Amino acid sequence: MLAEDSYNTTSTNVELACIPEDTTGLERIMLAAQGDLQRLLSSYFGRPIFIELIYAHCSSRLTPASLENPITQSRQVHLVCASCTVCVATSTVTITSPQCERLFLDEKFPIGQTFRRLNRTPKFSLLNVETRTTDGRRELRRTYKLETEGFVAEILEVFPDRDMFVRGEAWLMERANLDTTHTIAKPEWLSIRKGNAVH
Numbered sequence: 001m002l003a004e005d006s007y008n009t010t011s012t013n014v015e016l017a018c019i020p021e022d023t024t025g026l027e028r029i030m031l032a033a034q035g036d037l038q039r040l041l042s043s044y045f046g047r048p049i050f051i052e053l054i055y056a057h058c059s060s061r062l063t064p065a066s067l068e069n070p071i072t073q074s075r076q077v078h079l080v081c082a083s084c085t086v087c088v089a090t091s092t093v094t095i096t097s098p099q100c101e102r103l104f105l106d107e108k109f110p111i112g113q114t115f116r117r118l119n120r121t122p123k124f125s126l127l128n129v130e131t132r133t134t135d136g137r138r139e140l141r142r143t144y145k146l147e148t149e150g151f152v153a154e155i156l157e158v159f160p161d162r163d164m165f166v167r168g169e170a171w172l173m174e175r176a177n178l179d180t181t182h183t184i185a186k187p188e189w190l191s192i193r194k195g196n197a198v199h
Helices: 025-031 037-045 098-106 111-118 169-182
Strands: 003-007 012-016 049-058 071-081 084-095 123-134 137-148 151-159 194-198
Touching (some): 025 137, 037 049, 037 071, 037 084, 037 111, 084 098, 084 169, 098 111, 111 137
Antiparallel strands (some): 003 012, 049 071, 071 084, 123 137, 137 151
């Protein structure tokens, strides 16, 4: 296991194994997030983090979700702050409970907020952490699983530029200015749902 969270009456210890040697303290916090990444990013940037749904492909829903008839969804969302994408999350979700089906598929709560609405702390398994350089930017990636009864999500998150965790607000403003001057307007017919802000 790449992440181990232990506690007793006097101490708490979070150990992250097999992570890059140059991982900063702030990056370690993000890598250990257990369904509350949107909340942590909002705290860090001091701004709302919006979920932009890029795609969601769901299996058929002919009967309510159950162990015998699970419902699966593959999806990708962008976590956006001040018009900048700060994380791309691609996930596969398996639902085996009607309550989780209603919250996630009908009421449209994102993964992390679904656990919050269930009032449950998910079991967290960090499966992989790696860094890559893409278009001159240093990416940080993690793959992990969140599980509770009736709801399991395996998620790949890509933080597109590790400099965001060093430069913070300056990085955000620089990216927002670049995106404003270099983006091509989306056609009006291409709608992407935007909502579920965390303040």
